[in-house]
Amino acid sequence: MSKYIEEYKKEIQKSKNILVNKKVSIIGIPLSEGQDLEGVHLACDDLRRLGLYDVIKSVGWDYEDVGDVKIEKKKMHSNEKKILLNGNGPEKNDQNGCVEYEENNIYYNDIKNIEVIGKSSENIFKQCDKELKKKNFVLNIGGDHSIAFATILSSVHNYENLKLVWIDAHGDINVPETSPSMNYHGMPLAHALNLFKKKVPYFEWAEKLKHLKPENVALIGIRDVDEYEKIIIKKSNIHYYSMFDIDKHGMYNICKNALQKIDPDNNSPIHVSLDIDSIDVLYAPATGTLAKGGLTYREIHLLLKMLADTKRVVCMDLVEYNPLMDVKDKKLHCDSLPIHADATVTGKLCLEMIARILGNDIA
Numbered sequence: 372m373s374k375y376i377e378e379y380k381k382e383i384q385k386s387k388n389i390l391v392n393k394k395v396s397i398i399g400i401p402l403s404e405g406q407d408l409e410g411v412h413l414a415c416d417d418l419r420r421l422g423l424y425d426v427i428k429s430v431g432w433d434y435e436d437v438g439d440v441k442i443e444k445k446k447m448h449s450n451e452k453k454i455l456l457n458g459n460g461p462e463k464n465d466q467n468g469c470v471e472y473e474e475n476n477i478y479y480n481d482i483k484n485i486e487v488i489g490k491s492s493e494n495i496f497k498q499c500d501k502e503l504k505k506k507n508f509v510l511n512i513g514g515d516h517s518i519a520f521a522t523i524l525s526s527v528h529n530y531e532n533l534k535l536v537w538i539d540a541h542g543d544i545n546v547p548e549t550s551p552s553m554n555y556h557g558m559p560l561a562h563a564l565n566l567f568k569k570k571v572p573y574f575e576w577a578e579k580l581k582h583l584k585p586e587n588v589a590l591i592g593i594r595d596v597d598e599y600e601k602i603i604i605k606k607s608n609i610h611y612y613s614m615f616d617i618d619k620h621g622m623y624n625i626c627k628n629a630l631q632k633i634d635p636d637n638n639s640p641i642h643v644s645l646d647i648d649s650i651d652v653l654y655a656p657a658t659g660t661l662a663k664g665g666l667t668y669r670e671i672h673l674l675l676k677m678l679a680d681t682k683r684v685v686c687m688d689l690v691e692y693n694p695l696m697d698v699k700d701k702k703l704h705c706d707s708l709p710i711h712a713d714a715t716v717t718g719k720l721c722l723e724m725i726a727r728i729l730g731n732d733i734a
């Protein structure tokens with residue numbers, strides 16, 4: 372065995388996860404209002420059906436499924452236009468008990484479905500906070516990437532010095548002024564970094580909470596980034612690694628470098644936010660914003676294994692899997708996890724990745 376591999380193995384043997392119990396809290400978050408397609412809200416139930424519990428048990432972990440977070444429905448407002456057209460502070464309640472936002476420049480008024488997202492995010496934050504306090508490994512199954520604002524703030528709230536590894540084809544770091552779609556799932560990283568210039572309706576609950584610091588963030592896998600997003604990424608002081616960087620240096624070196632940058636002392640808790648669209652269409656066809664040239668099966672597994680080897684991952688989001696878009700898979704000889712025989716391609720990959728972040732090794 373080469374010296375390289377021996378050294379790596381020695382290094383990881385030293386560490387032990389003292390941060391979490393060997394128990395996974397599963398939180399289903401069927402929020403799909405951050406983007407335009409139907410189906411992403413079905414992911415958590417789909418993974419439960421395909422063998423989520425057996426997979427977790429088979430890699431030596433216990434689990435507690437706390438069910439799905441309540442997704443708030445949009446209320447009927449007495450003056451609907453007022454709420455969407457004006458972006459103004461919560462001034463008064465209408466007869467349905469709804470907050471109205473009156474005209475001024477304090478609030479963003481045009482982010483799509485922001486009432487549902489803002490109110491549901493408060494529920495996500497609370498549920499996540501409760502599970503993190505149990506010192507379990509918290510697994511948040513989306514839903515679209517909108518869920519990450521609340522899950523990350525919850526991790527930041529519970530773990531001092533939290534580091535974030537965001538794995539994605541996209542930056543998700545648009546601010547409303549630069550967003551081409553006005554879909555919130557393209558903005559949660561910017562929001563968590565507190566880059567928004569105005570307030571966001573229905574997110575008042577988060578205003579006093581600690582936000583992320585850019586030096587604690589590594590963004591890995593980007594390849595479909597909007598014009599202005601590129602500028603935001605460069606100016607923001609986060610550490611970022613595009614597919615070109617991965618091609619050039621290899622995933623092993625990229626992961627080592629990213630961890631070294633965000634956590635030079637190797638002792639901080641890590642939150643992983645994993646968007647399924649980081650992975651190539653070939654291995655993960657079931658997602659709404661597909662981008663060619665993504666991570667290979669080997670690369671994503673290597674990355675997750677190396678993160679698991681830190682023994683400091685305390686929370687993971689798995690987002691943007693849309694079961695309605697998935698395709699049939701065939702059983703292979705090497706399939707060893709207890710995954711249901713009718714699992715589809717992306718669904719099966721999601722379960723394999725969950726096994727990997729919990730420390731299950733590929734031979």
Ligand SMILES: NC(=[NH2+])NCCC[C@H](N)C(=O)O
Pocket residue numbers: 515516541542543545550551552553554556557558595596597646648660691
């Ligand atoms: N989480 C995702 N899939 N994000 C895709 C974002 C696409 C685009 N950049 C936007 O802001 O609308």
